[in-house]
Amino acid sequence: MDKSSSGFYNEAVQVIVRCRPMSQKEIQADCVGIIKAYPNRGVIEVQNPKARNENEKTKLFTFDSVYDWNSTQQGLYDETVRPLVSSVLDGYNGCVFAYGQTGTGKTYTMEGTKEFDEGQGVVPRAFEQIWAHINRTTGLEFLVSVRYLEIYMEEIRDLLKIKHVKTLELREDNGQGVYVTHLHSQTCKSEADMFKAMRIGNHNRTTGATNMNEHSSRSHAIFQIVIEMAEKNSKSVKVGKLNLVDLAGSERQSKTGATGDRLKEATKINKALSSLGNVIYALAENSAHIPYRDSKLTRLLQDSLGGNSKTIMIANIGPASMNYDETIITLRYAYRAKSIKNQPIKNEDIKNTKLLELQQEIERLKKLIEEKNRGIELTGQIEYEVSSEDEDDSEKEEKVKKLELGKVEVSELAKQLKTLENQMVHGGNLVDSVKENELKLEQQRIEIAARKRREIEIQQKIEEEEENCHELKQVFASLQQAVDFKRDKLKRLHGRFQSVKQEIKDSHEEYVRSRKEIEDSNDSAAM
Numbered sequence: 001m002d003k004s005s006s007g008f009y010n011e012a013v014q015v016i017v018r019c020r021p022m023s024q025k026e027i028q029a030d031c032v033g034i035i036k037a038y039p040n041r042g043v044i045e046v047q048n049p050k051a052r053n054e055n056e057k058t059k060l061f062t063f064d065s066v067y068d069w070n071s072t073q074q075g076l077y078d079e080t081v082r083p084l085v086s087s088v089l090d091g092y093n094g095c096v097f098a099y100g101q102t103g104t105g106k107t108y109t110m111e112g113t114k115e116f117d118e119g120q121g122v123v124p125r126a127f128e129q130i131w132a133h134i135n136r137t138t139g140l141e142f143l144v145s146v147r148y149l150e151i152y153m154e155e156i157r158d159l160l161k162i163k164h165v166k167t168l169e170l171r172e173d174n175g176q177g178v179y180v181t182h183l184h185s186q187t188c189k190s191e192a193d194m195f196k197a198m199r200i201g202n203h204n205r206t207t208g209a210t211n212m213n214e215h216s217s218r219s220h221a222i223f224q225i226v227i228e229m230a231e232k233n234s235k236s237v238k239v240g241k242l243n244l245v246d247l248a249g250s251e252r253q254s255k256t257g258a259t260g261d262r263l264k265e266a267t268k269i270n271k272a273l274s275s276l277g278n279v280i281y282a283l284a285e286n287s288a289h290i291p292y293r294d295s296k297l298t299r300l301l302q303d304s305l306g307g308n309s310k311t312i313m314i315a316n317i318g319p320a321s322m323n324y325d326e327t328i329i330t331l332r333y334a335y336r337a338k339s340i341k342n343q344p345i346k347n348e349d350i351k352n353t354k355l356l357e358l359q360q361e362i363e364r365l366k367k368l369i370e371e372k373n374r375g376i377e378l379t380g381q382i383e384y385e386v387s388s389e390d391e392d393d394s395e396k397e398e399k400v401k402k403l404e405l406g407k408v409e410v411s412e413l414a415k416q417l418k419t420l421e422n423q424m425v426h427g428g429n430l431v432d433s434v435k436e437n438e439l440k441l442e443q444q445r446i447e448i449a450a451r452k453r454r455e456i457e458i459q460q461k462i463e464e465e466e467e468n469c470h471e472l473k474q475v476f477a478s479l480q481q482a483v484d485f486k487r488d489k490l491k492r493l494h495g496r497f498q499s500v501k502q503e504i505k506d507s508h509e510e511y512v513r514s515r516k517e518i519e520d521s522n523d524s525a526a527m
């Protein structure tokens, strides 16, 4: 982390790459594997199956961490996402988004295959971490809510309330950033409530079969968790927000052979992803204008890319030679995203929160009930003391009625109070010994993750330094030896220069090709 000119701390977007195993289809088609991953160095090596010369043979990319087909869901979560969710629970905004070609494992990484075993992806594991934290935190009150939306054909849909009557629109606000109006916010009181919301939303999400993936996500989906936390009767609240994003995959019309509605969907998906690419590019280049407004997706991710958030981008790729071009495009975007700097600020001492409103309303109702009860007691007592023979029946009846009415009012207020209190969660309902063990385990996991990150960083630095030091360490016995050494170095540098030149040429060709493809699919979709 370094300090920016505005005085806030800069934190780079963390970029990790995950390569899935060969699919059955790819194995049957005798596809060749072209990926080598070096998890200890954070390096991905891609072999070019169409290489025409030595310079084109392999490409190396370095990331914060890389995961191959042997990686586990738990390993990936513990090492990368767990520390981010810890920050969210400390009042930061966080975002995890999966990016990549269709069928490369974005949904597998985000949701996983099953809810309750090793197959669990990032989303259910984040639920588990959040609720484990709440359940062992004493002295705090929490208000937890979730929202779930998808962007389908450039329209925002509420996945928790599909029959929405009001139009959902994007708005911007200084405190809240970019948000969607009228989006349903579901209060959750447990992990089970969150799972329920996720299941409802997933059921409502638009998916369909394509040539590349039988259950392809046809929309970009954002699951947002908002955690408000405060001490009882406190005047300020901390707010953590977590965006979990599963993007639709990019796909080539030429490969998918999409027509009709599938083609229209693909055109919109590719357009939004290309806007995302442009935003990443502009941010990486430090451009004066960042084109967030080009799509709803980029507007919604505005805070996550270049704003107030800690962000992890998971770039998913496949291992097969036939996807070489798409793999390279994904890796290039991911590589650029590494230089995006965010300015995460802890959301503490926040005044206009639902939790604060709720706490104040609860206090008001409690006082009101107390006053009413005192009134009832007093009326009852006076009636008992002054009640006399000469008081007529209608007066007595009137008083009894008043008393009864007061009691009904109090019971109504008590009901209201219970409903409000029920929305909040009081932390720390675990037995102390369990709490302690869990806390230890959590700290250990975070320490291991930090150690692993440090190891990769050190390894990357060592490799850089080795290159520089090699020359300094050399003691030459003769002038000829020195000349030979320099010639070798020149050869190496020339090779590297050629491969950078090739990379620029490839990028340009790729740019021209994808522009043409977008234009072609726009034309076909318009027909």
Ligand SMILES: Nc1ncnc2c1ncn2[C@@H]1O[C@H](COP(=O)(O)OP(=O)(O)OP(=O)(O)O)[C@@H](O)[C@H]1O
Binding pocket: 019, 020, 021, 023, 069, 100, 101, 102, 103, 104, 105, 106, 107, 108, 109, 113, 213, 215, 216, 217, 218, 247, 248, 249, 250, 316
């Ligand atoms: N790391 C992995 N290990 C095992 N299987 C995987 C892995 N990643 C993906 N798969 C499998 O590959 C297939 C495609 O994955 P998935 O649906 O997650 O892709 P996607 O990127 O979300 O695709 P789309 O963009 O079309 O929605 C699925 O059958 C999934 O189970």
